[in-house]
Amino acid sequence: MKLRGRLAALVLLLSAAAVASDQSGSIEYQLGAGDRLKVTVFSHEDLSGEFTISETGTASLPLVGVLRLGGLTIRESERAILDALKPDYLLNPRVGVEVLNYRPFYILGEVNNPGSYPYVNGMTVNEAVAIGGGFTYRAKKTEMVVIRASDAEKSEQPVSVTSTVLPGDVVKVLERFF
Secondary structure (H helix, E strand, C coil): CHHHHHHHHHHHHHHHHHHHHHCCCCCCCCCCCCCEEEEEECCCHHHCEEEECCCCCEEEECCCEEEECCCCCHHHHHHHHHHHHCCCCCCCCCEEEEEEECCCEEEEECECCCEEECCCCCCEHHHHHHHCCCECCCEEEEEEEEECCCCCCCCEEEECCCCECCCCCEEEEEECCC
16 A cells, blocks of 8 residues: 555656656757658558758648648647648558758857858757867857747847757857957
8 A cells, every 4th residue: 555655656756747847948849941851651651751841841741742840849740740641641640750860050250160060969059169160269158149040030049058059040159359
């Protein structure tokens, strides 16, 4: 009886922790132009394959045609493909989507080699600076800004070197005055 009560308390604690982590404000990746996807429709190899999201945010899939996937998360894109297949083509489809290649990120300002670079999953601002050749002697190493690809207003947000960089983001390293 004691063990059952402890297990129930543990399950309750773990489910509360899962809800807290979902509400922590972590940014869920949204698909965008240039992302290369692998779509798997289980038991239907002819409907599966690799697809690139176009500049308009769409991907052309077999049988269902053009779908708007730009701006959707991975789960939302799976659901959109599932909904497109379900009513007319397959009775009970199962769909999986994974990102093969993310769109690049950009680093500007006081770095030795500004430009666009391939995104590395889980990258921080510090790692982005390292990929960009490191800080110049004029760089303000404690103050940087990022323009999120998902931000429609394209506003600059102050970040620290430990902040996360997402695909399509623009990182600017500011210049110090002295």
